[in-house]
Amino acid sequence: MKKxxxxxxxxxxxxxxxxxEASAAGLTVVMLDEQARSGGQIYRDVxxxxxxxxxxxxxxxLHGLSLIGATRAERVTYMPRTxxxxxxxxxxxxxxxxxxxxxxxxxxxxxxxxxxxxxxPLPGWTLPGVMxxxxxxxLLKQSGLISRRAVLVGSGPLLYLVAxxxxxxxxxxxxxxxxxxxxxxxxxxxxxALMGWRVLAKGMGLLAExxxxxxxxxxxxxxxxxxxxxxxxxxxxxxxxxxxxxxxxTVLLHHGVVPNIQASRALRLEHDxxxxxxxxxxxIDDWGRSSARxxxxxGDGAGIGGxxxxxxxxxxxxxxxxxxxxxxxxxxxxxxxxxTRRALAKEHVVRPFLDAAFPRYSEALADDTIVCRCEEVTAxxxxxxxxxxxxxxxxxxxxxxxxxxxxxxxxxGLTVNRLLAEANGASPEATGxxxxxxxxxxxxxxxxxxxxxxxxxxxxx
Amino acid sequence: xxxxxxxxxxxxxxxxxxxVTFDGHNYKLPQGMSLAAGLLSAGLRxxxxxxxxxxxxxxxxxxxxxxxxxxxxxxxxxxxxxxEVREGLVASPAGPKEGV
Ligand SMILES: Cc1cc2nc3c(=O)[nH]c(=O)nc-3n(C[C@H](O)[C@H](O)[C@H](O)COP(=O)(O)OP(=O)(O)OC[C@H]3O[C@@H](n4cnc5c(N)ncnc54)[C@H](O)[C@@H]3O)c2cc1C
Ligand code: FES
Numbered sequence: 260m261k262k263x264x265x266x267x268x269x270x271x272x273x274x275x276x277x278x279x280e281a282s283a284a285g286l287t288v289v290m291l292d293e294q295a296r297s298g299g300q301i302y303r304d305v306x307x308x309x310x311x312x313x314x315x316x317x318x319x320x321l322h323g324l325s326l327i328g329a330t331r332a333e334r335v336t337y338m339p340r341t342x343x344x345x346x347x348x349x350x351x352x353x354x355x356x357x358x359x360x361x362x363x364x365x366x367x368x369x370x371x372x373x374x375x376x377x378x379x380p381l382p383g384w385t386l387p388g389v390m391x392x393x394x395x396x397x398l399l400k401q402s403g404l405i406s407r408r409a410v411l412v413g414s415g416p417l418l419y420l421v422a423x424x425x426x427x428x429x430x431x432x433x434x435x436x437x438x439x440x441x442x443x444x445x446x447x448x449x450x451x452a453l454m455g456w457r458v459l460a461k462g463m464g465l466l467a468e469x470x471x472x473x474x475x476x477x478x479x480x481x482x483x484x485x486x487x488x489x490x491x492x493x494x495x496x497x498x499x500x501x502x503x504x505x506x507x508x509t510v511l512l513h514h515g516v517v518p519n520i521q522a523s524r525a526l527r528l529e530h531d532x533x534x535x536x537x538x539x540x541x542x543i544d545d546w547g548r549s550s551a552r553x554x555x556x557x558g559d560g561a562g563i564g565g566x567x568x569x570x571x572x573x574x575x576x577x578x579x580x581x582x583x584x585x586x587x588x589x590x591x592x593x594x595x596x597x598x599t600r601r602a603l604a605k606e607h608v609v610r611p612f613l614d615a616a617f618p619r620y621s622e623a624l625a626d627d628t629i630v631c632r633c634e635e636v637t638a639x640x641x642x643x644x645x646x647x648x649x650x651x652x653x654x655x656x657x658x659x660x661x662x663x664x665x666x667x668x669x670x671x672g673l674t675v676n677r678l679l680a681e682a683n684g685a686s687p688e689a690t691g692x693x694x695x696x697x698x699x700x701x702x703x704x705x706x707x708x709x710x711x712x713x714x715x716x717x718x719x720x
Numbered sequence: 721x722x723x724x725x726x727x728x729x730x731x732x733x734x735x736x737x738x739x740v741t742f743d744g745h746n747y748k749l750p751q752g753m754s755l756a757a758g759l760l761s762a763g764l765r766x767x768x769x770x771x772x773x774x775x776x777x778x779x780x781x782x783x784x785x786x787x788x789x790x791x792x793x794x795x796x797x798x799x800x801x802x803x804e805v806r807e808g809l810v811a812s813p814a815g816p817k818e819g820v
Contacts (some may be wrong), residue, residue, distance in 0.1 A: 293784055307752075317731070342784075342802075375785050385788075387778030388726065389763035394782035400758040402750075404727040428730045489773065489776050490765045508726055508765075519785075536802060632780070632788060635772040655755075664788035700784075703796055 263289045263336070264584055265577075266352050266365035268522065269345050271299015272326055273558025273573035274371035279329040280577035284586045288335045290365060291354055292340040293700070297330045299321050300373055300393065301566040302614045303400045312403060315427040317420075319566070320400075326570065344698035346370075346522055346575060348551050350409075353698075353710075360706040367553050367580045370523060371573060374516035374559035377538070377619055378670040379413060380630045380638070383485030384512065392421045392513035405430045409509035410494050412437040412483060415471065415617040416458075418513045419465040426472040433507050434495055435469070436480040438514065438620040459608045476704075477514075481622055485510050513617045516562050516672060525693040526554065532688035536563055538673060545600075546579035547572055557582060566604035571599045630678065630711045631671040635666020641675055645682035651691040652676055658681055668693045721795035727760040738807040742791070749805045756782060756789045756800035766818035767791055767800055 262644065265281050267274045270292035278290045298305045302323025318555055326596040330337035338356060345353035346368065376391040383389065392411060398404040411422055411432045418435070423433050469476065482497040493506045516539040520530065529542040529550035540562040547555040555576040558569035578595050581587035626639030636659045644658035651674045652668070655661055661675050662668035668675075672693055680690040729750075737748040742759060749758030755778040759767065766776035767789055779789040782801045789800040791811045800811070 293802065314732070332721075375783075376781065377739065385775060385777065387767075387776050388781065391781050394780065396781040398727055398731070398757055398760070401762070402727075402753045403730050404757055404761050405730050406727050429729070490778075523766070635770060665790070666785065669785045701797075705796065 260351075261289070263287045263363065263365045264291070265367045265580055265585075266291070266350070266363065268292075268346070268352070268368045268481050269299065269370055269371035269373055269558070269560070270294070270297040270330065270337065270557060270571060271371060271373050272301065272340070273373070273569040273576075274299070274369065275326040275329040275573070276368050276570040276576040277557060277573035277580075279332055279337050280574050281327070282329070282332040282334045284577070285582035286334065286581060286584060288332075288588055289338065289365065290335060291331065291338045291341040291343055291352070293311060293340065295340050297327050297337065297339065299566075299569075300397075302326065303397060303401075306570065307626065308403075309401050312399070312428075315424055316400060317424070317427075321687070322468070322566075342700045343522070344628030344702045345698040346526055346697070346699075347552065348526060354700075355700075355702055355706050358706060360710045361703055363468070366584060368557065369547075369573075369580070370549075370554065370556045370560055371558045371569075372519045372522055372560045373569075374520045374563060375669055376513060377515045377517045378630075378674050379512040379514050379620060379670075380624055380628050380671075380674055381412075381483050381512070381620075382625060383487070383491075384510075385629055385632055385635075386485055386487050388487070388488070388508055389485055390417055390511045391491075392511040393516075393550050395509075395511045396421050396424065399424060399428060402486050402572060406509040406511075407491060408433060408507045409511055410434050410436060410505055410507045411511045411513070412436045412480070412494065412496075413512055413514040413620060415515045416462055416465075416613065417516070419462065419469065421505075421511065421513070422474060423465045423468045425474060426474065428466060431472050431474050431696075432511075433475075433609075434500075434505055435474055435476045436483065436494070437476060437478045438477055438480050438622075439617050440481075456570040458613075462696060478719055480590045502589070506529055516530060516559065516563055518562060519669075520560070520692075521667065521669065521699045523549065523556060523560070524692065525699050526551065528554065528556075530692070532686070533562060535611060537614075537619055538563075545575070546574035548579065564603075564610065568603055571606070574599050575603070624678070630674045631659075631661035631664065633666050633671075634660035634662075636661040636671075638674075638678055641678040642682050645679050648681055649679065650683055650685065650689075651679060653691065653694045655679065656693075662693045666698070667695060726763060726765055727764070729761065729785065738805050739809045740808075740817050743812050751805065753805055754801050755791065755803045755805050755809070755811060756781075758805045760809070768815050771815045 275303035624638040
């Protein structure tokens with residue numbers, strides 16, 4: 260089995276920045292990512308897309324070019340198209356690459372697997388043509404594709420960013436349906452947020468661009484449903500006490516991103532409920548160390564902070580891992596951490612404001628709305644489970660198949676948690692989450708059969 | 721309307737095309753695209769029917785997380801958004817076939 264000082268899962272800003280620092284400190288690093296190219300969600304395919312689509316995607320996107328050199332740094336083995344499906348606390352990783360499974364061993368692990376879009380169940384959200392706003396962005400970044408008859412639905416800065424990118428690409432969205440209330444609402448967060456004025460100014464710039472392009476914006480939208488025969492035909496909603504209807508063929512949903520906790524959950528690491536961000540996050544110290552000594556988590560996977568914060572968090576983890584492995588003295592680690600922590604704090608200052616200004620769409624789910632896309636379990640079925648004494652998502656598996664499909668709860672876990680918490684009058688924390696088991700991504704028998712390490716087979720069988 | 725493209729290229733792509741067969745139909749899709757993106761650009765919306773209710777499903781997240789884009793390639797179920805198109809690729813909708 261190949262051995263490394265550090266294995267990094269995820270080649271987004273957190274993983275890339277960590278790889279660069281760890282390699283500079285003399286560590287041998289392996290960085291695995293299931294995508295074909297580095298950059299993570301935000302800088303997806305930046306090297307290929309920059310020359311042709313750079314202006315559409317914007318300056319923040321192009322910043323990614325400064326990070327991806329890490330994939331070619333000394334002592335860094337970068338493995339694209341590599342899906343990690345099992346991780347053990349003692350540093351063994353199992354993965355599949357090009358149809359072959361294999362494993363490797365590392366002294367320290369850094370989980371930098373980023374965020375997922377917060378599930379946004381609505382009537383009709385399983386119809387073909389309904390996608391996440393992030394998916395539209397991926398189509399644009401990676402494939403240069405854009406939908407000409409799309410409606411954007413939800414809330415949050417990313418929704419505006421995607422809208423603006425569509426405008427710049429010459430295909431403005433038909434409308435923006437915004438679910439949040441007045442943004443001046445959470446005024447108590449404003450003074451601190453003003454310190455993050457750069458972020459706010461950027462937001463204002465995006466809004467101005469939308470206004471100029473004449474994109475129609477509906478605010479405080481409720482009662483949203485998506486309708487169509489076998490595919491999206493229209494979206495219906497209420498705004499200003501009136502029902503509206505827009506014909507479209509694509510609906511793009513977004514109301515924030517949440518940490519991707521598949522790996523940290525499968526590892527049984529400690530997690531806490533983050534009331535401000537309305538999601539679970541793994542418990543880490545200020546170097547990114549999880550509740551398991553050898554495992555670190557950086558970037559949005561540890562709590563949503565955005566791309567720049569992810570980069571700095573990746574660096575901090577790399578400094579401490581280098582110290583831990585005897586490649587950096589404490590004084591050096593601390594000296595390097597100072598500017599990094601300062602930069603990180605700057606990013607974090609605007610978060611409470613953003614979290615409060617763009618809450619998730621929280622309208623009560625109708626009983627017949629599907630919450631688990633894989634197994635087509637409805638909100639009503641989850642509530643019935645609660646009525647029969649079900650207290651948590653994991654237990655609900657005895658009542659229905661929510662969370663048991665191939666996505667392993669990625670797009671229903673938080674919804675099921677919320678429905679059960681509401682029905683039982685319990686806190687989200689007490690309600691808990693699915694107990695995830697490896698493999699965290701599917702692996703086929705054929706792939707397993709090709710594993711070089713027979714002991715790897717025994718372990719996962 | 722059926723073949724009106726759901727997702728269109730923003731610049732006329734001169735990327736070389738590869739021949740792909742999906743569900744018995746032939747497509748010429750730009751090299752470098754994922755199978756899901758390629759089929760969307762060819763006007764497809766649904767890639768399969770769900771095993772539970774038989775409802776049509778298309779790509780949702782495009783990042784390998786939702787598993788809505790499942791297709792079958794060489795007898796193995798794959799995520800179409802995570803597979804790059806290649807010359808001669810043959811894929812079919814995942815799950816129960818109609819009439820079987
Ligand atoms: C779809 C989407 C689009 C976004 N777009 C923007 C944007 O335009 N601007 C912005 O500011 N923020 C955006 N965000 C927020 C984004 O999460 C952060 O800004 C930033 O990308 C976080 O960086 P990261 O390094 O923590 O994780 P990411 O950039 O998400 O990188 C994580 C990487 O881990 C890989 N990975 C995950 N699981 C596995 C596994 N099991 N095996 C192997 N590899 C794995 C993924 O392929 C991915 O490349 C977006 C988020 C999403 C979900
Ligand atoms: S579209 Fe979600 S996994 Fe492919």
